Amino acid sequence: MQTDIRILAIETSCDDTSCAVLRNRAVLSNVVSSQWIHRKYGGVVPELAGRDHLRYIIPVADEALKTAGIKPAELSAVAVTRGPGLPGSLQVGVNAAKSFSLAWNIPLIAVHHMRAHILSLFIEKDGQQAPDFPFICLTVSGGHTQLVLVKNPYDFTLIGKTRDDAVGEAFDKAAKLLGLPYPGGPFIDQLAVVGDENKFQFSPYHGKALDFSFSGIKTSFLYFLQENNRKNPDFIKENLPDICASYQRHLIQELLKVTLRALSQYGIKNLAVTGGVSANSKLRSEFGKLEGEGIKVSFPLREFCTDNAAMIGVAAYFDFLEKKFSGPELAPLSRWNEFT
Ligand code: KG4
Numbered sequence: 129m130q131t132d133i134r135i136l137a138i139e140t141s142c143d144d145t146s147c148a149v150l151r152n153r154a155v156l157s158n159v160v161s162s163q164w165i166h167r168k169y170g171g172v173v174p175e176l177a178g179r180d181h182l183r184y185i186i187p188v189a190d191e192a193l194k195t196a197g198i199k200p201a202e203l204s205a206v207a208v209t210r211g212p213g214l215p216g217s218l219q220v221g222v223n224a225a226k227s228f229s230l231a232w233n234i235p236l237i238a239v240h241h242m243r244a245h246i247l248s249l250f251i252e253k254d255g256q257q258a259p260d261f262p263f264i265c266l267t268v269s270g271g272h273t274q275l276v277l278v279k280n281p282y283d284f285t286l287i288g289k290t291r292d293d294a295v296g297e298a299f300d301k302a303a304k305l306l307g308l309p310y311p312g313g314p315f316i317d318q319l320a321v322v323g324d325e326n327k328f329q330f331s332p333y334h335g336k337a338l339d340f341s342f343s344g345i346k347t348s349f350l351y352f353l354q355e356n357n358r359k360n361p362d363f364i365k366e367n368l369p370d371i372c373a374s375y376q377r378h379l380i381q382e383l384l385k386v387t388l389r390a391l392s393q394y395g396i397k398n399l400a401v402t403g404g405v406s407a408n409s410k411l412r413s414e415f416g417k418l419e420g421e422g423i424k425v426s427f428p429l430r431e432f433c434t435d436n437a438a439m440i441g442v443a444a445y446f447d448f449l450e451k452k453f454s455g456p457e458l459a460p461l462s463r464w465n466e467f468t
């Protein structure tokens with residue numbers, strides 16, 4: 129088996145232009161250029177995202193190679209996010225990867241973005257411990273909230289998901305109502321640290337299966353703010369940390385409730401949490417408490433929680449071992465539901 133696999137990985141599924149170089153599962157470079165232009169619109173504008181990827185993809189790839197000290201001739205393969213994601217954004221990455229593959233005569237690897245979020249747990253850095261198989265992975269991001277049973281790096285089964293909004297959206301939309309910048313999740317996280325999480329109550333979603341739902345809470349949060357603002361126009365200003373902490377507690381309790389149901393249903397004691405929202409400090413401490421109940425809990429390093437190309441590279445490393453390559457006809461799949 130080849131033991132020195134060098135992969136240039138590209139991620140452009142949403143609003144981060146990212147390129148990384150990996151040597152096997154170790155990250156030699158991981159450059160992430162976040163598009164701040166969306167801040168003034170309070171959300172990602174697809175048309176602007178595609179244009180910005182086009183502007184930055186080559187400079188970002190160049191920087192990733194230079195930082196890693198790797199020349200194109202030393203690469204074993206180029207990998208790219210094929211989907212799911214915004215069509216115009218995915219196209220830029222896929223096109224760049226196909227061009228590199230043809231120009232440098234190296235294999236092309238197409239990666240599923242959600243599988244890569246899960247495999248970010250297998251990036252080798254700072255003695256990070258990967259979970260043992262089989263494990264259940266809760267992936268919480270801006271676009272997805274899902275539970276996946278992972279038997280090995282190639283065997284993924286979707287066992288639960290949100291019926292409506294993703295939990296990252298629930299963070300970001302509430303943050304917008306509170307006048308916080310986009311994306312608001314990290315701001316709620318920080319403000320909640322000094323807030324009273326029991327000050328305000330929100331009613332839970334009463335699902336029974338392995339489904340999440342966050343659209344109801346979003347609407348009730350809007351009414352909660354409107355009603356309190358009517359009584360006191362300074363309500364948000366006077367209570368911001370408490371509002372953030374109470375709302376965040378509600379979201380995390382919803383995630384915990386359904387995840388515990390999945391673990392008991394499948395009789396599994398290994399749990400992982402990945403995706404942008406897994407960077408949340410309260411989520412980490414609440415899920416971390418499960419260790420006391422005999423459940424082993426893993427998180428990716430914080431730098432690999434939100435979108436990044438290093439996770440695409442580690443997923444591609446496993447595909448390289450199995451020679452799962454794509455041809456030059458590769459096209460993006462903006463709605464790619466299966467983990468193939
Ligand atoms: O995985 P990701 O970068 O992109 C998608 O694939 O969607 O996730 C982005 C999401 C955003 O909703 C952002 O607000 C949320 O992750 N996020 C957080 C935190 N850091 C990022 N949410 C709560 N607390 C955080 N610390």
Ligand code: ZN
Binds near residue numbers: 245269270404434
């Ligand atoms: Zn993502």
